[in-house]
Amino acid sequence: MDVLVQLILNGILLGSMYAIISVGLTLIFGIVRVVNFAHGEFLMVGMYAVYLLGTHLGLNPYVSIVPVVILLFVLGALVQRFIIQPLLGADEHIQIFATVGLSTALVNLALLVFGADLYSLTVPSARQAISVGGNTMLVGQIVMFICAVVLVAGLHFFMQTTALGRAIRATAQNRNAALLMGVRVDRVYVFTFGLGAACVGLASALLIPLYPVTPTIGTYFVLTAFVVVVLGGMRSIYGAFAGAMIIGIVDSLSGYYIAPDLKEVVYFAIFILILIFKPTGLFGFGRGTE
Numbered sequence: 001m002d003v004l005v006q007l008i009l010n011g012i013l014l015g016s017m018y019a020i021i022s023v024g025l026t027l028i029f030g031i032v033r034v035v036n037f038a039h040g041e042f043l044m045v046g047m048y049a050v051y052l053l054g055t056h057l058g059l060n061p062y063v064s065i066v067p068v069v070i071l072l073f074v075l076g077a078l079v080q081r082f083i084i085q086p087l088l089g090a091d092e093h094i095q096i097f098a099t100v101g102l103s104t105a106l107v108n109l110a111l112l113v114f115g116a117d118l119y120s121l122t123v124p125s126a127r128q129a130i131s132v133g134g135n136t137m138l139v140g141q142i143v144m145f146i147c148a149v150v151l152v153a154g155l156h157f158f159m160q161t162t163a164l165g166r167a168i169r170a171t172a173q174n175r176n177a178a179l180l181m182g183v184r185v186d187r188v189y190v191f192t193f194g195l196g197a198a199c200v201g202l203a204s205a206l207l208i209p210l211y212p213v214t215p216t217i218g219t220y221f222v223l224t225a226f227v228v229v230v231l232g233g234m235r236s237i238y239g240a241f242a243g244a245m246i247i248g249i250v251d252s253l254s255g256y257y258i259a260p261d262l263k264e265v266v267y268f269a270i271f272i273l274i275l276i277f278k279p280t281g282l283f284g285f286g287r288g289t290e
Contacts, residue, residue: 006135007252013141015248016148017207021221022228022240023151024199030235031172031192034084035092037099039225040218041106042197046072046204047213048110054121054208061121061205062143069201076197080190088189103218110215118212126209144206151202152241159237168192172235224251224264227271233281243282 021043028036049068053059083102087095126140159165170178171188179185211217228247232239247267254266274281 002134003256007256008249009135009137011249011252012245013137013145013248014251015245016141016145017203017244018221018224018228018247019148019241019244020144020151020203020206021200022225022232022244023155023237024196024203025222025225025229026196026232026235026237026240027155027199028193028196029229030237031168032080032084032189034095034193035099036193036196037096037222038079038103038106039196039200040220040222041103042072042075042218043200043204043207043221044110044213044215044218045075045106046201047208047211047217048114048119050205050208051119051121051213061123061126061209065202065205068205069198072201072204073194073198075194077190077194079197080193084193085186085189107215107218114215116214118214120212121208123209138210140206140209147202147206148241148244151199152237155237164188164191224267227267230271230274230281236281239281 021039025036025039028034028039046068049071050061050064053064053067054061079102083098084095087098123140126138126143128139129136130139130142131137159169167178167183167188168191170181170183171185171192175185178188224247228243229240230243231246232241232243247270250267250270251263255263258266
């Protein structure tokens with residue numbers, strides 16, 4: 001029983017990492033209606049930025065959150081404005097090819113600059129273990145869970161109470177109606193894409209004390225994020241958070257009770273079953289981003 005509780009706790013903490021990445025992906029898809037296959041590479045760029053700030057300026061990764069979030073917001077906004085926006089009237093597969101091309105370009109640029117070596121930052125406080133009720137947690141995992149909860153709550157407050165948040169929700173629900181009401185939809189798209197990228201900027205600063213960075217690290221995380229987004233209903237922030245918790249627990253339990261090498265098989269099997277039997281996801285709430 002103690003082992004099961006520890007595994008579930010590990011899964012929840014792991015799920016918080018997936019949640020931060022998946023919320024950004026959900027924002028981009030739910031509002032801009034673009035499947036961003038370069039989302040994982042945004043994470044990789046953020047992790048390299050945190051690494052460089054740590055090695056050259058001596059900044060703690062948690063202090064680096066502010067500049068890296070701003071950097072990723074600007075990167076996302078520029079990608080939307082100059083790559084995605086001109087293609088919004090094109091077929092969806094053209095937009096997908098554009099993000100896949102951007103993903104490939106970023107990976108190869110990272111390989112050219114950094115090579116294929118692993119880079120990591122040593123943050124002893126993040127790897128310090130804390131025992132609560134006989135269950136062990138790392139400080140870095142606890143910080144990540146708190147940030148995931150604060151992020152989702154903050155986005156909820158922003159979407160519900162601010163004029164820009166209401167404009168984003170209106171655009172997600174009906175683009176043409178939002179245009180008729182005077183909403184600058186193109187600017188909403190730019191801001192939303194930047195906001196989604198900023199979420200992975202937050203994730204990158206929280207991840208690097210626990211994971212080394214390589215040019216291909218984004219691929220693993222973004223594939224799992226796609227499973228989470230589909231499970232959560234594609235356009236629901238809350239669904240993405242709940243889906244991340246489920247996938248985190250499934251990852252933890254299957255890695256222990258089946259085999260560590262087969263845990264991806266388990267949740268990708270869940271992914272396929274959801275697409276077959278409930279393509280709107282377990283927590284789908286309609287057209288708008290909730």
